[in-house]
Amino acid sequence: MKILMAASEAVPYAKTGGLADAVSALAIALAKLGHEVRIVIPRYYSINRDKLTKLEGALGVPVGGGEEWSAIYTARLPGAPPKNPISVFFIDHENFFGRDGIYGIPAEPDFLDNPRRFTFFSHAVFQLCRKLSWYPDVLHAHDWPTALVPVLLKFGQRTGEFAKTISVLTIHNLGYQGIYSKDNYYYTRLGWNVFFEAGLDDWNMMNFLKAGINCADKLNTVSPNYARETQTQAHGFRLDGMLRYRSADYSGILNGIDTDVWNPAKDTFIPQPYSIKNMAGKAKAKEALQRAFELPGDPQVPVIGMVTRLTEQKGVGALFGPSYGSAWSICRDMNIQFVLLGTGEAWCENEVRSLSSRLSNFKARIGYSEDLSHLVEAGSDFFLMPSRYEPCGLNQLYSLAYGTPPIVRNTGGLADTVENFNQETGTGTGFMFDDLTPNAIYDTTGWAVWAYYNRRSLVEAMRITGMRQNFSWKKSAEKYVELYKSGLNARNSNPF
Ligand code: ADP
Numbered sequence: 306m307k308i309l310m311a312a313s314e315a316v317p318y319a320k321t322g323g324l325a326d327a328v329s330a331l332a333i334a335l336a337k338l339g340h341e342v343r344i345v346i347p348r349y350y351s352i353n354r355d356k357l358t359k360l361e362g363a364l365g366v367p368v369g370g371g372e373e374w375s376a377i378y379t380a381r382l383p384g385a386p387p388k389n390p391i392s393v394f395f396i397d398h399e400n401f402f403g404r405d406g407i408y409g410i411p412a413e414p415d416f417l418d419n420p421r422r423f424t425f426f427s428h429a430v431f432q433l434c435r436k437l438s439w440y441p442d443v444l445h446a447h448d449w450p451t452a453l454v455p456v457l458l459k460f461g462q463r464t465g466e467f468a469k470t471i472s473v474l475t476i477h478n479l480g481y482q483g484i485y486s487k488d489n490y491y492y493t494r495l496g497w498n499v500f501f502e503a504g505l506d507d508w509n510m511m512n513f514l515k516a517g518i519n520c521a522d523k524l525n526t527v528s529p530n531y532a533r534e535t536q537t538q539a540h541g542f543r544l545d546g547m548l549r550y551r552s553a554d555y556s557g558i559l560n561g562i563d564t565d566v567w568n569p570a571k572d573t574f575i576p577q578p579y580s581i582k583n584m585a586g587k588a589k590a591k592e593a594l595q596r597a598f599e600l601p602g603d604p605q606v607p608v609i610g611m612v613t614r615l616t617e618q619k620g621v622g623a624l625f626g627p628s629y630g631s632a633w634s635i636c637r638d639m640n641i642q643f644v645l646l647g648t649g650e651a652w653c654e655n656e657v658r659s660l661s662s663r664l665s666n667f668k669a670r671i672g673y674s675e676d677l678s679h680l681v682e683a684g685s686d687f688f689l690m691p692s693r694y695e696p697c698g699l700n701q702l703y704s705l706a707y708g709t710p711p712i713v714r715n716t717g718g719l720a721d722t723v724e725n726f727n728q729e730t731g732t733g734t735g736f737m738f739d740d741l742t743p744n745a746i747y748d749t750t751g752w753a754v755w756a757y758y759n760r761r762s763l764v765e766a767m768r769i770t771g772m773r774q775n776f777s778w779k780k781s782a783e784k785y786v787e788l789y790k791s792g793l794n795a796r797n798s799n800p801f
């Protein structure tokens with residue numbers, strides 16, 4: 306099968322969150338199953354052109370009232386099987402992508418021209434195929450930035466070589482839908498009848514994700530539980546009705562983890578590799594973590610780690626909210642050390658800085674660091690992830706793989722991947738709570754800390770159970786193949 310991933314992020318080139326990990330890892334897993342996979346992303350300013358190969362000629366992209374021209378670069382995706390390599394194509398357009406930031410910068414978190422940037426990119430996806438004379442069976446779009454791809458396929462592009470192509474849209478996060486003034490609509494070159502028919506209309510605005518959900522041949526999100534939750538009013542971000550309407554074509558497929566990158570037995574970012582058979586490296590990682598965060602090197606004190614975007618989705622209000630957040634009382638009352646690596650909303654970064662200055666056992670690194678994120682996963686005793694909602698979540702999967710039981714809220718993919726600790730039977734892989742309140746986070750963290758000091762052998766057994774879990778991409782990629790096949794079959798039996 307020929308599959309083209311159209312995305313706004315893909316590791317190792319551009320990443321703001323788990324989407325980037327998921328796109329590349331899924332592509333690699335599909336290639337390992339023998340499929341022909343390519344990826345197309347924008348050539349952001351931060352992607353060094355010197356390391357890419359430029360294709361001959363320019364790409365003409367019809368948008369708005371005219372045409373934009375862009376260059377195309379290409380590279381081989383690292384980690385893909387040598388016998389079935391994956392080409393990544395980069396759409397290079399100075400005006401749209403030749404600047405700092407993927408979706409925005411701190412001073413302008415959502416670039417004003419984002420609707421035009423990603424409309425341009427979605428049109429470029431089709432032009433790229435034409436230029437390469439390579440037509441995929443499956444056009445796989447991810448989240449709102451490429452949600453227009455299924456819309457363009459359905460309304461206009463599905464002719465000639467694209468006649469048999471189907472579209473699949475993966476929702477990594479329903480909270481970001483790409484809602485903009487319909488003044489930008491002319492840029493899509495679609496007619497006003499399509500505006501309503503495709504479902505772009507959203508209270509007189511234009512909504513990219515809503516239209517993608519309406520038009521894609523098949524839809525999925527990144528865990529079965531989030532697929533159910535998003536069809537309810539509580540988690541549907543106003544699109545639950547639309548998702549219920551499409552429920553026959555909508556499913557949940559759990560993300561996996563890239564075990565070449567996130568594997569304590571091979572990790573080069575930690576001082577000494579470790580595995581179930583020899584856990585000595587974990588103690589070394591804890592030592593290194595305490596040193597990196599300038600905490601006393603005490604092996605007996607449990608370290609609670611966090612790596613996160615500091616946004617409401619991640620439950621940071623209940624944890625760091627000024628005066629009511631529980632991080633303060635957790636650090637004041639419990640004999641623990643707390644390390645945080647993250648960036649995000651300004652109020653939260655400020656609050657975190659203020660906590661670091663007031664508490665000797667709370668240390669934070671405001672910033673993005675791949676190396677440190679591995680050390681936090683490996684060196685911590687517990688990993689905290691109190692998400693408000695979580696489509697899948699990769700960090701809790703990494704922490705399980707590194708023998709660091711996660712403390713999570715019972716929501717989305719967290720509920721699908723973590724089993725709550727049962728201190729009677731000694732079973733479970735993490736600690737879970739239902740309500741997102743400062744008290745619930747406090748109590749559940751307290752429970753984990755209590756278990757650490759009083760049921761140590763059970764906690765050690767729990768680490769091993771976590772490390773034994775199998776979250777390989779292979780299983781998930783097989784499910785995507787089934788989804789692609791069911792879309793292609795449905796289309797072949799009903800081509801119009
Ligand atoms: P989301 O995509 O919603 O942010 P996930 O848990 O799916 O949540 O994925 C987050 C990814 O981003 C993980 O790979 C995590 O390690 C990484 N990450 C988030 N913040 C940072 C940071 N400050 N430094 C390094 N990596 C980070």
Ligand code: GLC
Pocket residue numbers: 322323324327477478527560695696697698699718
């Ligand atoms: C999103 C979600 C996260 C998921 C990731 C990859 O960023 O917030 O839960 O793991 O996408 O699918």
